[in-house]
Amino acid sequence: MGGIGMPVVTLYWDELEKLVGKSRDEILKRLPMLGCDIERVEEDHVDVEFFPNRPDLYSVEGVARALKGFMDVEFGYVEYSTKPGNWKIHVDESVLSVRPRIVGCVVRGLKITDEVIRSLMEVQEDLHWTIGRNRRKMAIGVHDLSMVNFPLRYTAVDKNFSFVPLDFRDEMSVAEILEKHPKGREYSFILEKSNTYPMIIDARDEAISFPPIINAEKTRVKESTTDLFIDVTGFDENVDRALNIIATMLSDRGGQIESVEVIYPDRREASPDLSPRKMKISKDEIFGLLGFSLSDDEIRLSLGRMRYGVEVGEDEVEVVIPPYRADIMHPWDIIEDIAIGYGYERIIPEYPETNTVGLTHQWNDVRELIREIMIGMGFMEVITFTLTNERVMYDYVKRRGEEWKDYTPVMHPLTEDHTIVRTDVLPKLLELLSHNKHHAMPQRIFEVGDVVVNMQNKLHLAACSTHAKANFSEIRSYVQSLMRELDVEWDVREGDDEAFIEGRRGDIFVNGKKVGVFGEVHPEVLQNFQLGYPVVAFELDVSNIFDVGELL
């Protein structure tokens, strides 16, 4: 289990302390228990990694809102209101096949400070990356309202359409932007398959945004800006989720949110919709999942701390879910928040009564057995990577393998060294010896582990002995002793494995089936691995001799 790609949010202490109303020490103590990893604590700020299911915490406003509840400064659900405004966006039929969904809102009366702009830009970036999947599914544009002339048209244009993009002085065509503008180059992959391009155009026929690539220079947010227009484009309800996170965060900052009407060819929608969702959860479900009961007050307190509205009934709890909570898919998501609000540190762990009998897997039983014998014969156990390449696995040992039938190639390998999964262990041992030439001889090593042949795991044992006098009789003696210890009837036949010297190599046969090889490693092979001492070796497909159990 492991998480990836979580955005790191920078929170400035002075701002956070002011917004939450608690000292940094108190905040630092409680923050991890809300659900995040603290990356770095600095004098003026703290870098925090929030989980990808909580995009509402990607801004200082969002974190402050959550902390105020969690630290008992404020309690429960706060209603967000929108004022209906006379802002309209007409959606043209042509854009529906390119990037069909648009929502927006107007924010008035906000004091646009550097702090607000900084926070807005950070949350925009993080939302683009998480909910937006790198702007593919959702992209946000922020504009100076005074420069936007309503009503707007959301339409599709061809590549010759031109306007002045952000950070540039001259008009550029869509084609030029995709080719030359830094943002155009970065995000052109999203529109790769399209020959028309989404464009938001205002009442003066001037473009204000080319989503999901770049805004127009004309609506740039400046120090003098007092009111904002925000557009969010994409494909589905993810655009609403992102808009709600931004609208509630700016509302927390003191902005008045006004709704925007979006007129599609077949319907009208008002956005944002900041009304809360409601969910009913039975107490049985809550207590069952947590493993313990809570009083009604405890339920109320736990949910209130997590900023939910709550109505506790006889058998059921009705929860009011704030509009910025994009992650609530299932009642269990809320039950987790009850546990967090209650405090993980307060839960008393209890070992479950579940009664079962332990059982090992044969695969590892066989490995243990072989380990005992090999170590008894003086071989040191090693572990090597299973990722390797055709060069080491085949060319160096003068063998050949067939793609899929034998080896498994991976797509988009990161290095030339790791292109396939190993089908044999011996080449990996020779590779290991080549890294250990400076250590005293003799060196005797073995590995008993997985190889993948025809996409199925097999259990192989390989061993090497290297020193000035290593010879065939030594390795045969190890092979026959191993087989005696394993109580396996075997015979040896002349083989054709070019990894070994002709006349000093043998195939190991059990029940008429070839299960392994042994012999003196060919000097050409030694040279390929830059080895200076003779090496004798064997490899055995143990899963061909023993029942190694069932693999899923």
Place this chain on the structure above:
Amino acid sequence: MFSPLEVTLIKALEVGKKYKVEEAAKISKMSVDAVFKAAYLLQDKGLAKVEEEKWKEYSLTEEGMKYLNDGFPEEIIARELESIESGEKSIAELEKKFGKELVSIAIGWLRRRGCIEIKDGIIRLIKPVSIPEREALSIIYNDRMAKVDENILKILVRRKLVRIEEFKETYIILLKKPEAELKGYISDLTPELIISGAWRGKEFLKYDIHVPSKDVFPAKVHPYERIIRECRKIFLEMGFTEIKGHYVQPSFWNFDALFQPQDHPARDMQDTFYLDRYIDMDDEVVERVRATHENGWITGSTGWGGEWSYEKAMQLVLRTHTTAITIHYLARNPEPPVKAFCIDRVYRREAIDATHLPEFDQLEGVVLDRNVGFKHLLGLLKEFFVKMGFEDVRFRPGYFPYTEPSVEPEVYVDGLGWIELGGAGVFRKEVTEPLGIKGKVLAWGLGIGRLAMLRLGMKDLRRLYLPDIGWLRNMPAVKR
């Protein structure tokens, strides 16, 4: 008190005789190293003397051989001048006959000895020439260790005609045999002594037990396997069944069955080794998983929305976590109670460095039962970590796409503080219900590499999979 080495040497050597070390080794049948060791120990006791002799040997260089055979350049030129009546000749003519180099060397030396005069390019012999170096060369040629005049030798060396080599030999002289101590004492207890009973009534020679002997490095289990063994033991003691699966898995078991949305960043080609191969799964489970992803099916979830691609789910990957195996096992064994664990290799498409490897081992445990919940998961974690030797365990909220609630356990390690160690959670209903799993699944996992870092004090995980034999030899079987 004598060590066996000393006794062997005392017995082998004659008193007062000077032995070369190699000779002493041959006679005593010990290695040169052992002879040295014994000799120095005996010297400390005043019973032997270790002497080092140094000497020089001389030999002619190629040039020296040429001078010896053909004469020195100054000799050749002098002879030429002597053969002329006037005793003089122009440099140009000499150069024509003997070559520029030879003439210039000769002029240099003849001048230095005041044997010639040069005027207008004409050389005239004014004094007979004697060349003592010639004789010295001849002496050295016949006897490498001959005594030669120091000054002449210096010139010969400077003229690169003679080279000097230095030699060193160590000798051992046994000063006396401590007969009193050796007589009647038994040094080696031989089969003859035992069978004949001749040891009776005799004393055994007492050895110096403080003298260290040679180290031996036994073959042994890889230290990493030891940690895995320890984890397996804990799981087995707790009544878990060990399970195992193939490295190659369909995305379905690796991602979809775990309710990972198909556009989730973890499913990117960036992070996962995909294979260019697809399988077919004709199972109603696939349909239920599809419905759960798209609209939540009957799990009470909203689902991820959008359209679920069968093809994406059927593409093979190198599994990115062992959860691909545990979930498949639970799907096959959906009736509680089930307790299972898996410790095995997983793959991530990651550039290799000291703490990130493209393949590593993971441990995972699951408990399926009806009347268990989050607090029981915490109980399991606590028990597991205490058995691992981490007495102090605490829990923080965590996030994993397929668990709810999720938790990040932390353990206290002296000197390091609280360390995050793995992740855990209760499998979401969106995971268990489509697979027909009856009850709740408590799951936890962690990377074995992290344990290895804590247990073995490792800073570089690469070392585990490309071991240095010296490191393996020196790593104690138990690290305390």
